[in-house]
Amino acid sequence: xxxxxxxxxxxxxxxxxxxxxxxxxxxxxxxxxxxxxxxxxxxxxxxxxxxxxxxxxxxxxxxxxxxxxxxxxxxxxxxxxxxxxxxxxxxxxxxxxxxxxxxxxxx
Amino acid sequence: xxxxxxxxxxxxxxxxxxxxxxxxxxxxxxxxxxxxxxxxxxxxxxxxxxxxxxxxxxxxxxxxxxxxxxxxxxxxxxxxxxxxxxxxxxxxxxxxxxxxxxxxxxxxxxxxxxxxxxxxxxxxxxxxx
Numbered sequence: 333x334x335x336x337x338x339x340x341x342x343x344x345x346x347x348x349x350x351x352x353x354x355x356x357x358x359x360x361x362x363x364x365x366x367x368x369x370x371x372x373x374x375x376x377x378x379x380x381x382x383x384x385x386x387x388x389x390x391x392x393x394x395x396x397x398x399x400x401x402x403x404x405x406x407x408x409x410x411x412x413x414x415x416x417x418x419x420x421x422x423x424x425x426x427x428x429x430x431x432x433x434x435x436x437x438x439x
Numbered sequence: 440x441x442x443x444x445x446x447x448x449x450x451x452x453x454x455x456x457x458x459x460x461x462x463x464x465x466x467x468x469x470x471x472x473x474x475x476x477x478x479x480x481x482x483x484x485x486x487x488x489x490x491x492x493x494x495x496x497x498x499x500x501x502x503x504x505x506x507x508x509x510x511x512x513x514x515x516x517x518x519x520x521x522x523x524x525x526x527x528x529x530x531x532x533x534x535x536x537x538x539x540x541x542x543x544x545x546x547x548x549x550x551x552x553x554x555x556x557x558x559x560x561x562x563x564x565x566x567x568x
Contacts, residue, residue, distance in 0.1 A: 363552035374533055374561050380554035382542045418484050428486035
């Protein structure tokens with residue numbers, strides 16, 4: 333079982349704001365990174381560190397953290413944002429761990 | 440622009456050893472952690488393990504007894520071997536480049552973070568008799 337917990341599915345109306353969360357005790361020590369995965373494609377890094385976006389990731393993607401919860405926020409969701417989103421961090425022993433993933437549907 | 444190209448056998452029989460290699464093109468090999476991640480059909484991502492350029496490894500405890508990750512710095516390549524495979528090892532296997540960094544949060548100390556910014560395209564591995 334994953335030590336990072338995500339809601340399995342979230343939906344958002346086109347143009348609205350959605351928050352995807354990731355919970356785990358290790359997030360008090362290690363910041364999460366977030367990955368977007370579309371069907372048949374490799375994951376793509378969208379947020380890392382305090383709130384950093386790799387080159388080419390739209391600024392509607394942002395990240396935040398509080399206590400044992402990390403959040404990925406999409407402000408003004410677009411149809412192309414429909415995808416699976418995974419958080420990743422380290423567990424208490426320093427091993428890598430992924431959340432179970434959140435399927436985002438844009439209505 | 441760094442690219443990862445991965446290859447390996449796509450069809451295995453139970454009890455055989457999975458072997459995949461990932462080559463790094465267009466960037467430095469040192470200073471990073473080189474990871475393997477897999478994704479069973481219809482399921483989420485699973486971290487398998489990682490290695491740095493000097494050969495220091497870190498494995499998922501659930502796979503540790505069967506996994507070996509190695510590095511060939513002369514070729515800028517790293518490899519995954521997973522022994523005694525079963526149908527449960529059927530998955531898409533990805534290689535990725537990872538790195539550590541940190542930021543200081545006022546009043547809360549230093550937060551370390553790890554991220555994987557470059558990924559291979561994935562290799563589908565099927566285990567079937």
